[in-house]
Amino acid sequence: MMKITICVLSALILACALPQEEAQAQPVQILKQDSEINVDGYNFEFETSDGTSRQEQGEYKNDTDQQGLSVKGSYQYVAPDGQKISVTFVADKNGYQPTEVKDEDKPGKA
Numbered sequence: 001m002m003k004i005t006i007c008v009l010s011a012l013i014l015a016c017a018l019p020q021e022e023a024q025a026q027p028v029q030i031l032k033q034d035s036e037i038n039v040d041g042y043n044f045e046f047e048t049s050d051g052t053s054r055q056e057q058g059e060y061k062n063d064t065d066q067q068g069l070s071v072k073g074s075y076q077y078v079a080p081d082g083q084k085i086s087v088t089f090v091a092d093k094n095g096y097q098p099t100e101v102k103d104e105d106k107p108g109k110a
């Protein structure tokens with residue numbers, strides 16, 4: 001019984017000695033949300049308080065060049081290292097085609 005008590009106390013001491021989070025994570029708030037769906041396609045967008053956003057448009061194609069859904073959009077988020085990531089993409093008969101846009105590649109950046 002004494003060995004079990006010592007093991008439990010040792011585990012408790014180790015758990016208390018581990019570094020604790022200095023700041024509690026704040027809940028993420030939805031700042032903007034909009035969507036529209038119809039027979040020919042859809043579009044939606046949202047933005048959250050942590051810097052994440054996404055916008056997307058999908059259109060149903062039924063012609064000789066392409067049959068199926070054609071999607072265009074973009075999304076942005078802040079990586080764990082603080083870097084802002086922006087991606088634009090097209091998804092169609094040729095598959096998912098992302099393009100990363102870095103801050104220095106954006107118009108108006110020097």
